[in-house]
Amino acid sequence: MTKINGVDTKVIENIVENYKKNPEEGIAGWSSSVEWIGGFYAEAQIGDHKPVLIEEPDWFSGSNKGPNPAELLLSALDGCLSISFIVTKSIRQPCCFLFNWVISRQYGYFSSSKNHFY
Template identity: 40%
Template sequence: MKATIDWTGGVSFRATSGTGHSVQIDGPPDHGGENKGPRPMELLLMGLGGCSSFDVMSILQKSRQDVTDCHAELSAERADAVPAVFTRIHLHFIVTGRNLKENLVKRAVALSAEKYCSASIMLEKAGVEITHDYEIREAD
């Protein structure tokens, strides 16, 4: 896996993945940025959410669950000192569908956390406390 980061002025950068997708990264105005993109640590948090959501949906689809929506809300705490690393992250999944089986949703979230989500497992090995929970909603 590869990526490139190109400075675009001030404290703004364009990050491009090895597959050719790019995202603008920028800092807040009080650090010389123009708020034109997420901060690097926000991208890391979003990457974790995307990785885990990918796993949860894949597992639920393989379990033949009729999922109509999967929404993940992430909240993170960071150290007060530099480096301001993540100390705690919580993922809350809201899974919507028809006749979803709670044991399968619970299993999908657990398997992502414990076995499949590379980002989550890597951050935990670095000392970040990561917790997960879920709620199930019936589709209209």
């Protein structure tokens, strides 16, 4: 097993090879449903995970039980970009400092994370 940045590169390489042979298996399906509870409070059921609480902050007449929808949207975008870049960089090693610098300048405003690409 070869791990780079915590990514098992062999698993990713096998998935890519499988999708090349069977492109229809590369079509992903995700599910999410949101149930309004009351006021500005709702719960999202995402796949098989625990419900995600969605709420507006106190200053906006909510009770701050969870992140608001805009925060969830930004987190989803940041997570997607970050994970995509880490996996891509882990598989394609000729990346360098310049790549990291460009990505951090281009997308850094989405994240307050202290983690950096290796």
